[in-house]
Amino acid sequence: MSTPMKHSSEGKGADRMISMAQAIREALAEEMRRDPLVFIMGEDVAEAGTPFKVLKGLVEEFGPQRVIDTPISEAGFTGIAVGAAMTGMRPVVDIMFGDFLTLAMDQIVNQAAKAHYMSGGKWKVPMVIRTTMGATLRKAAQHSQSLHAWFAHIPGLKVVIPSTPYDAKGLLKTAIRDDNPVLFFEHKAMYSMRGYVPPEEYTIPFGVADVKREGRDLTIVAIGRMVHVALEAAQQLAELGIEAEVIDPRTLVPLDRETLIESARKTGRVIILDEGHQSYGVTAELASVITEGAFYYLDAPVVRMGAMDVPVPFSPPLEDLTVPTSERVVETAKALCGRA
Amino acid sequence: MMSTPGPKIRAERSGYLSIDGEQWLHMYRQMLRIRRFEEQVNELYLSAKMPGLAHLYIGQEAVAVGVCEALRRDDYITSTHRGHGHCLAKGASMDRMFAELLGKAPGYNRGKGGSMHIADPDTGNLGANAIVAGAVGIATGAAFSAKMRGTNQVVVCFFGEGALGQGVLYEVMNMASLWKLPILYVCENNLYTEYTPYHEVLAGEILDRPRAFGLHAEAVDGQDVREVYVTAQRLIERARAGEGPAFLLCNTYRYYGHHVGDIDRSYYRSREEEERWKNERDPIRLLGSWLLQEHLADERVLEMIDREVREEVEAALAFALNAPYPDPDEVRRHVYADEAQL
Known part of the structure; x- marks a missing residue:
């Protein structure tokens, strides 16, 4: 990164300057090692590692049982993640382009966001939906939207948008450990952006600017x-x-x-x-x-x-x-x- | 509509008799509990004691009871807007059900869910759901989770034939079949999707749809709890043994309207049709006469069950009517699982 970043490159060695994609991958790998209940599902997440190659290598470490390629069925697999989360798993769903969240809106807005409240606190939905946002990549109107405001409008959902590799890693780890449905937006143009990420483990709390x-x-x-x-x-x-x-x-x-x-x-x-x-x-x-x-x-x-x-x-x-x-x-x- | 006993029926009859009579009596009681509970719900609506609406399950009792009787307590179900029967059959207690329907504090969900959202982890009830086909993803996910966690649990996903119009059902059946998930999809065809005869909005044969995804699929007379139970048990144990998902079509009928306020139904079905189902195909009466005929019970026993059930309803209702409403600060609770953080 060219711009100075607090918490990033200041006074730290340059040996841990890693890309946003790698920071996200590290967060997922660490949490999957830490908790066997964490798994990933989505389109082309396994061998392909997503079109952005963010998940590359994870299926080799964790196997196809925990890095699961789904059909092109956003509503279906998001709904499956909701049910899996309610019954003890901690799914991380991959929605390739944020624009495709529209296909899973009932699962996110009517099911995931409300299960805890409607049940009077009896069911919890600890899941993360990772997705992408952002324009200027010449992908036109159905692959470029930034729809985070929709979800911030719905009580019951948490919404995270990291701007550096350091923040991405720490916030994603917190998201995976959170007991609520969390929407995690990654900017497509930032995956190759590099920044300092310390070798030791850390998390970043939500609600702290x-x-x-x-x-x-x-x-x-x-x-x-x-x-x-x-x-x-x-x-x-x-x-x-x-x-x-x-x-x-x-x-x-x-x-x-x-x-x-x-x-x-x-x-x-x-x-x-x-x-x-x-x-x-x-x-x-x-x-x-x-x-x-x-x-x-x-x-x-x-x-x-x-x-x-x-x-x-x-x-x-x-x-x-x-x-x-x-x-x-x-x-x-x-x-x-x-x-x- | 009345079927003449053929060889198949005779064989099944001896099968039914191999099951303990006490279990059939339990199913009789369960169906009657749903019937009397729902009658009281209708009363609450008519006397303006219940906020909002309710979708009555009366007429379909054999489906919920026959299926849930074949489940373990830790097996999961998902239910629908017409869900009271499923919740009761899976083990819910009437007092907390009534309390929830009245929006009272001791309701299953602190009064925050209401008639269409009763959920209860203690009985494996992942929740009734007010979106048609809204819970099919959740149910399939619970089956996915059961398989991943190796718990040997099975999931039953209840929905009406109206849910056949929702695409997400086909998405999840595809994945359930691909991944051999321990789930039974129970489709209750009560002939009317809200106010429209189902055949006006449904093309082809229902069973062809699950079969297209490689699901084992069969149909039963949803008014005959014996047939529902025996078939459901076979399909549930099949799923538990890792042999994959199945689809059970239960042909049934709802006696009342789409919801309690749907009084004039003449524009979509005739009173004669309703009377015919009530008189000839009532699931409780069908089981009752069989119990008498096979000497598994006498009139006295059935009357006693009815009396006990009426007493249970009465006491449960009194509990709910006397229960307090939730405290005002309850409105902000349970938006998030970690309230202190926000």
């Missing part, structure tokens, strides 16, 4: 790949004398409201970045949380920058217009700080 860069003039809240857009923008802004603080909530549910509000109170100016559609999305919710918690400290309205409210187009110059870029964040930040 990470300040990826400290600053006094402006807060940029960002998730997933947008954290890197924010950090790039912050670097350019620093050259202009604007110090931006970059905060990654890391988990949307549970949400670390305090850290967001505290930063907004300190800087008085906030931009929120997300790769999900702007309308009715994550940026709206976070803006509302910050406005309610820091209203009297704000010097300007909170600015939201989500993905454009259009289906993701195929044509590269069009697609690139739909998600926030560091250039646009810099321009927005300058305007917000009265430096346009």
Whole structure:
């Protein structure tokens, strides 16, 4: 990674700079070694290791009984995972593209999310649904969506979006040990991104935002790949004398409201970045949380920058217009700080 | 609709008699418990004592009882919106059932599930489900888990013929067959998918569908608890022995409407048809007359069972009516398994 990362490369040896894909694979392998109840199921997860090769090598270590290739039946195998989770297993479901979550919505929203509540706390659903998100990979409208807001809207689900290999590994291990259904979104464009991951074991608790860069003039809240857009923008802004603080909530549910509000109170100016559609999305919710918690400290309205409210187009110059870029964040930040 | 005893029936009859009479009496009682429970549920609705609606199981009792009688307590079931019968047959107690239906605190699910969501780990009930075919994934997953954990448990997945319209059923039957999972899919064809005769919305033969996935599939008279029990037991033990999933089609009939408020049913079926099933194909009466005919019980015994069941219903209902509603703070509990964390 080119940008400085707290918890990542600072003061650590470069020998453990690994890719996001490898960090995810390590988390899965460690948890599968630790707990025989953990297993993986999904399309092309075994020998193929998924089209992104994230799971490569796992079937060799854990065998086809624990790394299970399914038919192309998202509803069916997600439902099977719900039942397996309720009866003692800890499934990790692989939904190849986040867009395919639509096929499993009843299983996730009506079954997994509600079984614990509807049963008065009697059944638990300890499962993880790993899936992908993110545009700008020229995959068009049905392989590029970032649908995390849908799940953050449903009580009973937890939603995790890591932005670094370090966070991905620690958060995935926590997700697998969690007793609730957890949606774990991985950005397709970040699998090859490298970062420091320590050799010793660690987990990262949910509900704890990470300040990826400290600053006094402006807060940029960002998730997933947008954290890197924010950090790039912050670097350019620093050259202009604007110090931006970059905060990654890391988990949307549970949400670390305090850290967001505290930063907004300190800087008085906030931009929120997300790769999900702007309308009715994550940026709206976070803006509302910050406005309610820091209203009297704000010097300007909170600015939201989500993905454009259009289906993701195929044509590269069009697609690139739909998600926030560091250039646009810099321009927005300058305007917000009265430096346009 | 009445069948004349043929050679097959005569052979089965001697088979039925090889089963302990006490067990048939137990099934008689179980069917009667469901019948009387459901009659009381209807009363609660008509007297406006019950919030919401309920989908009555009356008429189909032989299916739940015949199948669950062949299960161990730690075997799993999933149920449907018409689920009271399955829950009771799997071992639920009436008082906590009534309490759940009334939204009361001592209900099986603290009143937070209601009629369509009764779930109880103690009796292996993974939950009734208000989405048609909503539990087929859960049931298949429980079978998958039983196989992975090596517990020797079997799962029964109950659903109505309406669920045959949902694609997820075919997805999970495919995987159950591929992976030889210990599960029995029990399809109760009560002839009406909500307010529509099933044949208007279902193409082909029902049994051809599971067979296309390589499932063993057969049909029984769902009004004859003896046939249901003997067949279910064979298919459940087959699954337990690792021989794979099966599909049991139970041809049956619901006496009441799709739900308790479905009073005028004349636009989708005739009163004559309803009367014919009640008079000629009632599962409780069919078993009762057989018990008398084979001298496994006399009128006195059957009357005593009825009296005991009515007393049980009365006491259970009183318990539920007198039970408190949940505390207001219950509304935020159990959203997550680790409430302290959020």
